[in-house]
Amino acid sequence: MPEQNRQMLLKRRPNGLPVPEDFELVENPLPEPGDGEVLLRGIYLSLDPYMRGRISGVRSYARPTELGEVIEGRVVGQVVRSRDPAWREGDCAAGGYGWQLYSAVPAAGLQRLDPAEAPISTALGVLGMPGMTAYIGLSDIGQPKAGETVVVSAASGAVGAVAGQIAKLKGARVVGIAGGADKCRYVKEELGFDAAIDHRGADLGGALDRACPGGIDVYFENVGGAVQQAVFPRLNDFGRMVMCGMIAEYNDGAPRPGPNLGAVVRKRLKIQGFIVSDQRHRQAEFRAFAAPLVRSGQIKYREDIVDGLERAAEAFIGLLQGRNFGKLLIRLSPDPSR
């Protein structure tokens, strides 16, 4: 009896914070790979904040997921059947084929993974889209110089942790903002940031003043909300705001007011947004930079692995509330390489 496929569909558009009833787990027969395609069994599914935008139905930089469709997402998996001469059973690959256990996909769109080079899960985190997001944002926009002060929000998260560590490697003073004592301890003691601030604390502004006595030169923005409000007025002349995401506002029904832009003139600030998928062609550049640093331990990472596609909705809702600790992954099936 052949195994069934399992898929998580978008059942309903979330109103505010998603609830489990917005998602639906279904079983279907295994798909058949066509010519030039392979059948992949997923091992890890990456859950990322951008997915909140995809299921909202709002026109944005990417097509939204329609009701009844498999939710978009990047997966690391293993080839179980190949109809492409370049791929064999057992090969590991990463591809964007959504919240499902199996997928029949064109081989041309797959990224080949070598388990001997790095754990395959890292292709979804520190060596994947989140790590590359940190790299692109700092390289193209933040451009921290030695001695400058860099503040990173969501500092223990998949993007923030890498952004802060790269800034440290560039010689900057790095201050992380995270939710809770455990994450703050991790950011400071494990990742080596110069300071960590719990955004749940009473006086975020005062804490920033103490941690950044010379003001803030670069802000790597992942969260928006109250953290953005506290950081913005503390930017120095010629400060850069790397606009990566604003997760604290993703469930808002209407946009909150932002900062008055008069300071952008007076302080010659630069506030610039980016989307890593615009820079896909620079993946080799990113891996050449990051893979040696990950292997040598100069860039550390932490994964928060949740078992089973059936728990993906719950885990994703937790991600939007900051309940994960490290790169959030769903383990779809056992990882044969560890």
Add this chain to the structure above:
Amino acid sequence: MPEQNRQMLLKRRPNGLPVPEDFELVENPLPEPGDGEVLLRGIYLSLDPYMRGRISGVRSYARPTELGEVIEGRVVGQVVRSRDPAWREGDCAAGGYGWQLYSAVPAAGLQRLDPAEAPISTALGVLGMPGMTAYIGLSDIGQPKAGETVVVSAASGAVGAVAGQIAKLKGARVVGIAGGADKCRYVKEELGFDAAIDHRGADLGGALDRACPGGIDVYFENVGGAVQQAVFPRLNDFGRMVMCGMIAEYNDGAPRPGPNLGAVVRKRLKIQGFIVSDQRHRQAEFRAFAAPLVRSGQIKYREDIVDGLERAAEAFIGLLQGRNFGKLLIRLSPDPSR
């Protein structure tokens, strides 16, 4: 009997829109130039929006004018006595020596002007700081490409008029926003913008939609306020906002809320401020670009000349309300070159 000097002092810090009583006109004996200095008689005084910041006493990118001091400002004048071998009586020069008729200033800080090259008043406008502001903002931040849509606010003003004309020369579609039918006609018919919008009209958003059917790629921001609110949501992906000034908000007691920055991520916007005085070293580059275009008539300009230092306060208050039409100058004494 020697002529007296006349100076306009800051008497009181304005509360909101300045009033004439915030300024005081005084007479004093002529200053004596020391070694290496010249005595200049002012011919034109430039009045510019940035002066509102200087008299507010708020710490900013420049030292504020203190109470009882001569208000800062750039002047074109003529040497009446020289104690520097490089300067002779009758030579024309531009320098930043404030709202006053005479000044004894170090010759080293003066910019020499040749009345045969261009009317000396242009050193305060189209070929001076305002023109260079337009040039720097577009060259460094806006970078309009042929076929893109550029919106310029305060489009008939000293900066906006040049910004729009440079953008036209780069092949962009240029839409000006100005206050009133006369300025709109000037912007479209004299300056050659593709369209002009009266911001006093009822439906600014609708007017922008009609004038910019393909959205807005570059916004050259001079005004803030309701115009910024209307333009911001109409920026295209990869749009640039050249943050030059926000004159409509300069008299605010407290900053207004700004735009939510979520769109900066989604649309990969760049919002960047600049101050032309950071780029003083590029004055030759600017003049090499602009002077031939002004001589050939490809960049047009308009001056709004008010006679007499005693009318400077009134004229400056009008500037903050958009009552001037073209580059606002105070004629301090007759211009011998025209």
